[in-house]
Amino acid sequence: xxxxxxxxxxxxxxxxxxxxxxxxxxxxxxxxxxxxxxxxxxxxxxxxxxxxxxxxxxxxxxxxxxxxxxxxxxxxxxxxxxxxxxxxxxxxxxxxxxxxxxxxxxxxxx
Numbered sequence: 001x002x003x004x005x006x007x008x009x010x011x012x013x014x015x016x017x018x019x020x021x022x023x024x025x026x027x028x029x030x031x032x033x034x035x036x037x038x039x040x041x042x043x044x045x046x047x048x049x050x051x052x053x054x055x056x057x058x059x060x061x062x063x064x065x066x067x068x069x070x071x072x073x074x075x076x077x078x079x080x081x082x083x084x085x086x087x088x089x090x091x092x093x094x095x096x097x098x099x100x101x102x103x104x105x106x107x108x109x110x
Contacts, residue, residue: 001086005060009083012059017044018052022061025075032065032074 013019024041025033035053039046053073056062060079065072091097 001082006083006086009059009061009079012055012061015052015055017042017049018056021049021052022056022075025062025073026080028074030074030077032072034070034072036070038073 013022020042021038024038033041035046035049038053039049042049053062053064057064061076061083062073063076064074088097
């Protein structure tokens with residue numbers, strides 16, 4: 001992955017609404033969700049959500065397909081894996097990394 005592609009993907013995710021939508025779509029799996037279902041789940045108007053989904057598509061993180069009169073959005077899991085691989089490349093100075101469960105009480109500093 002090129003650095004510019006990683007920056008584009010991370011920039012797209014660096015918005016509360018887009019991150020929430022992306023996480024919902026990750027949970028939905030490869031089947032994805034209809035735009036209306038996703039909007040209802042997030043409690044926002046479909047027109048506002050559409051803007052955010054286009055940003056995630058432009059960053060290469062989502063794809064959409066037309067099924068009848070519905071648009072189904074789903075995560076491009078290979079793109080997610082590529083981004084994670086890029087972020088963890090050469091992790092831990094070449095030592096074996098020990099991955100632990102995330103701390104649910106972790107709150108990043110502002």
